[in-house]
Amino acid sequence: LENFKPEQTADDLVKTIFNYIKHISRLKDFDEIIMTLADMGRDLVGADRATVWLVDEGKKTIWTKVAHGVDRIEVPSGSGIVGCAIQMGEHILINDAYNDERFDKTVDKKTGYETRNIMTIPFRDADDKVIGAFQAINKMTGTGYFTDKDMEHLNLAALYLGSEISSLLLRLEIENTQKEIIFTMAEVGEMRSKETGNHVRRVAEYSKILALGLGMTELESELLKMASPMHDIGKVAIPDAVLLKPGKLDEEEFKIMKSHAYSGYKMLHHSDRRILRAAATIAYEHHEKWNGKGYPRRLSGEEIHIFGRITAIADVFDALGSDRVYKDAWELDRILNLFREEKGEHFDPNLIDVFFENLDEILHIRDKYKDIYK
Ligand SMILES: [Fe+2]
Numbered sequence: 122l123e124n125f126k127p128e129q130t131a132d133d134l135v136k137t138i139f140n141y142i143k144h145i146s147r148l149k150d151f152d153e154i155i156m157t158l159a160d161m162g163r164d165l166v167g168a169d170r171a172t173v174w175l176v177d178e179g180k181k182t183i184w185t186k187v188a189h190g191v192d193r194i195e196v197p198s199g200s201g202i203v204g205c206a207i208q209m210g211e212h213i214l215i216n217d218a219y220n221d222e223r224f225d226k227t228v229d230k231k232t233g234y235e236t237r238n239i240m241t242i243p244f245r246d247a248d249d250k251v252i253g254a255f256q257a258i259n260k261m262t263g264t265g266y267f268t269d270k271d272m273e274h275l276n277l278a279a280l281y282l283g284s285e286i287s288s289l290l291l292r293l294e295i296e297n298t299q300k301e302i303i304f305t306m307a308e309v310g311e312m313r314s315k316e317t318g319n320h321v322r323r324v325a326e327y328s329k330i331l332a333l334g335l336g337m338t339e340l341e342s343e344l345l346k347m348a349s350p351m352h353d354i355g356k357v358a359i360p361d362a363v364l365l366k367p368g369k370l371d372e373e374e375f376k377i378m379k380s381h382a383y384s385g386y387k388m389l390h391h392s393d394r395r396i397l398r399a400a401a402t403i404a405y406e407h408h409e410k411w412n413g414k415g416y417p418r419r420l421s422g423e424e425i426h427i428f429g430r431i432t433a434i435a436d437v438f439d440a441l442g443s444d445r446v447y448k449d450a451w452e453l454d455r456i457l458n459l460f461r462e463e464k465g466e467h468f469d470p471n472l473i474d475v476f477f478e479n480l481d482e483i484l485h486i487r488d489k490y491k492d493i494y495k
């Protein structure tokens with residue numbers, strides 16, 4: 122028989138709860154909050170692992186995020202022990218998993234992990250609706266079995282956190298809706314110039330890689346990622362004759378084309394939303410050049426907002442690598458040579474270094490969101 126650590130005292134538990142609540146209140150990232158809640162659940166009951174599962178009503182699924190950098194796991198509502206607990210709105214305590222038919226042993230077989238006991242506790246929002254569940258696996262303290270006391274403790278945490286989590290879910294819903302609207306808007310802009318939806322997706326990802334590489338925070342980099350797809354939204358105001366003209370534009374046409382930067386800015390800058398304000402700046406400044414020879418305002422160097430400087434690199438890199446009405450796609454080497462030449466001219470020299478440092482990841486994105494030609 123294994124030796125388990127002694128059971129936590131009431132003092133320990135209070136400390137655990139206070140430490141986590143203090144910590145959680147400082148977190149902003151949704152996934153991080155969910156994972157920290159899971160850690161808290163684990164420490165409260167002395168489990169080896171714990172997971173927070175959440176209900177997605179629209180999709181009729183339950184989902185969780187297990188670890189940093191790991192994509193979410195999503196299964197149909199009602200699957201497994203968690204699904205069952207959520208559907209019934211009741212806790213499920215299994216202390217001998219291998220002799221319980223509700224437990225699916227195939228998961229352990231795949232991972233090599235040995236599940237002994239499982240405790241699942243649903244949590245509810247302010248309207249008493251079940252919105253998710255805590256699941257704790259393998260008791261590591263006391264007798265090695267989850268007790269009624271453990272259940273009480275986790276239940277208290279669930280009770281306390283229910284409303285917190287439901288407001289988090291609401292925030293996530295709003296954020297996801299915002300993201301979708303923004304992408305759709307951006308795609309509308311690009312569709313008019315016959316660019317693919319993947320162009321904005323790639324520009325978004327490249328921008329985030331460059332931002333992180335530059336040392337910007339996750340939050341700021343994510344903001345840029347959401348805003349950068351809208352760089353050409355002002356093109357909705359450009360007539361087709363100019364936008365879709367094959368070959369070179371004459372002087373007058375080019376003047377019209379260049380107006381998309383200011384049009385985009387005008388469309389967006391009245392908003393109070395951070396994302397849209399960032400997008401306004403990007404629309405306005407993504408054609409400025411480090412050497413001051415860009416448009417529309419001929420800003421130079423750090424006068425150009427960092428979001429504008431980053432999006433410029435992401436956009437040009439992607440545009441050169443794609444077929445457009447007026448040109449064929451360039452080979453990668455030719456693009457990289459141009460980037461070296463334009464370091465300190467078109468582009469922020471510092472950012473060009475970051476670009477080359479992160480080239481592997483950038484090329485990975487290029488592959489992942491390849492255009493599929495019909
Ligand atoms: Fe543009």
Ligand SMILES: [Fe+2]
Pocket residue numbers: 320352353436440
């Ligand atoms: Fe673009």
